[in-house]
Amino acid sequence: MPELTVHELTKNYGTHAALQEVSFTVRDGSFFTLLGPSGCGKSTTLASIAGLERPDHGRIAAGSMTFLDSDQGVYLTPEERNLGMVFQSYALWPHMTVAGNLELPLKLRRVSGSERARRIDRTLEQVGLGPFRDRYPHQLSGGQQQRVALARALVYSPDVLLLDEPLSNLDAKLREQARGWLKQLQQDVGITTIYVTHDQAEALTLSDQIAVMRRGRMLQVGSPEEIYERPTSPAVADFVGRCNFLAGTIDQLDERQATIALGAGTVRIALGDQRSDPSLIRGSRVTLGIRAERLRVVDHDHNGDNVLRAGLQQRLYSGSTYEYRLSYQDQTLVAEDTCVVDGPEVGLVIDPDTVSIFPGEPDRELLHPSTPDAASSSDQADRVEVAV
Numbered sequence: 483m484p485e486l487t488v489h490e491l492t493k494n495y496g497t498h499a500a501l502q503e504v505s506f507t508v509r510d511g512s513f514f515t516l517l518g519p520s521g522c523g524k525s526t527t528l529a530s531i532a533g534l535e536r537p538d539h540g541r542i543a544a545g546s547m548t549f550l551d552s553d554q555g556v557y558l559t560p561e562e563r564n565l566g567m568v569f570q571s572y573a574l575w576p577h578m579t580v581a582g583n584l585e586l587p588l589k590l591r592r593v594s595g596s597e598r599a600r601r602i603d604r605t606l607e608q609v610g611l612g613p614f615r616d617r618y619p620h621q622l623s624g625g626q627q628q629r630v631a632l633a634r635a636l637v638y639s640p641d642v643l644l645l646d647e648p649l650s651n652l653d654a655k656l657r658e659q660a661r662g663w664l665k666q667l668q669q670d671v672g673i674t675t676i677y678v679t680h681d682q683a684e685a686l687t688l689s690d691q692i693a694v695m696r697r698g699r700m701l702q703v704g705s706p707e708e709i710y711e712r713p714t715s716p717a718v719a720d721f722v723g724r725c726n727f728l729a730g731t732i733d734q735l736d737e738r739q740a741t742i743a744l745g746a747g748t749v750r751i752a753l754g755d756q757r758s759d760p761s762l763i764r765g766s767r768v769t770l771g772i773r774a775e776r777l778r779v780v781d782h783d784h785n786g787d788n789v790l791r792a793g794l795q796q797r798l799y800s801g802s803t804y805e806y807r808l809s810y811q812d813q814t815l816v817a818e819d820t821c822v823v824d825g826p827e828v829g830l831v832i833d834p835d836t837v838s839i840f841p842g843e844p845d846r847e848l849l850h851p852s853t854p855d856a857a858s859s860s861d862q863a864d865r866v867e868v869a870v
């Protein structure tokens with residue numbers, strides 16, 4: 483299976499820039515996910531790869547085959563690209579049986595009768611639908627229909643599989659099961675796969691690489707761990723997982739640590755990847771990103787380093803954890819913890835190894851103002867040590 487490269491893809495709809503110089507590479511045989519909020523350009527990117535949209539500018543190639551090269555005037559039709567595609571609405575042919583749905587794309591490719599039968603049997607076996615070959619789509623469950631759609635995309639051995647939110651029509655439980663099954667199938671077949679979703683949990687569990695998009699631009703490409711643990715921008719930290727953002731100023735800085743002034747208090751930070759960032763200098767404004775599940779809620783009189791004092795607004799039971807809504811200075815923070823802590827005020831222990839630091843002020847839309855009736859946070863100076 484070939485590697486797929488997308489280079490500086492640009493697409494405008496009138497004055498609206500749907501894609502702005504989007505570039506990425508999908509490794510041979512890997513599972514690559516385009517993740518981002520609604521309207522960020524995921525489907526336009528996928529449709530451009532499929533040949534269903536024609537970008538204004540850019541280059542797309544799979545192995546030695548160039549699908550699109552705007553500079554050279556190269557543009558292959560969808561039929562010339564040998565790709566398999568599955569949409570959210572499985573788009574099965576309702577008047578054909580399961581086997582009939584798989585047979586049509588083979589007939590269109592002029593595959594011989596005996597070879598068609600062999601491939602249909604093998605693919606239905608792969609997706610676990612052997613016994614269902616003579617059923618019609620309306621006689622199948624949603625999950626089974628989704629498997630038929632996948633089988634139909636795989637039966638003619640495409641070079642690359644393109645999946646546009648294929649699990650979103652399934653209910654929550656079935657969707658979780660389908661993730662494991664889909665990942666296994668992709669690994670068994672070994673096919674290069676590009677997957678579109680706005681569901682971060684789906685992206686994290688399924689992917690070898692995730693590309694986070696926003697407003698037609700690529701924000702970050704990396705493994706699920708990189709995207710979650712080391713986001714390169716507040717926007718990525720905000721979209722993947724739940725993150726609290728705090729504004730601060732670098733007070734002191736050395737090779738390994740930085741001390742950040744947070745309102746009335748200070749924060750000590752051990753420097754990781756950001757060590758080489760030239761914009762992190764003494765006196766510069768920064769944004770700290772702290773994941774909700776990495777804030778430990780303790781009693782208000784808890785002693786030690788890295789403790790913020792916050793007002794307790796609300797504690798919500800969510801099964802495996804409690805969700806705390808807390809007021810800190812003029813913001814609402816969210817923490818997830820398994821323990822029960824009460825009182826108008828609590829302590830928040832920050833794990834120094836799990837805080838991200840970004841240059842500059844936080845975007846206003848990332849900050850959540852505290853509600854007017856919330857208990858006020860302590861004015862006392864906080865001292866927090868954070869590793870980045």
Ligand SMILES: Nc1ncnc2c1ncn2[C@@H]1O[C@H](COP(=O)(O)OP(=O)(O)OP(=O)(O)O)[C@@H](O)[C@H]1O
Pocket residue numbers: 495498500518519520521522523524525526527680
């Ligand atoms: N045919 C079109 N004409 C005009 N604007 C379009 C067209 N198709 C898409 N857009 C716009 O381009 C932007 C990107 O759309 P796209 O469908 O790629 O987003 P998306 O990330 O896939 O969103 P969703 O998750 O909601 O499907 C959106 O602002 C959308 O309104």
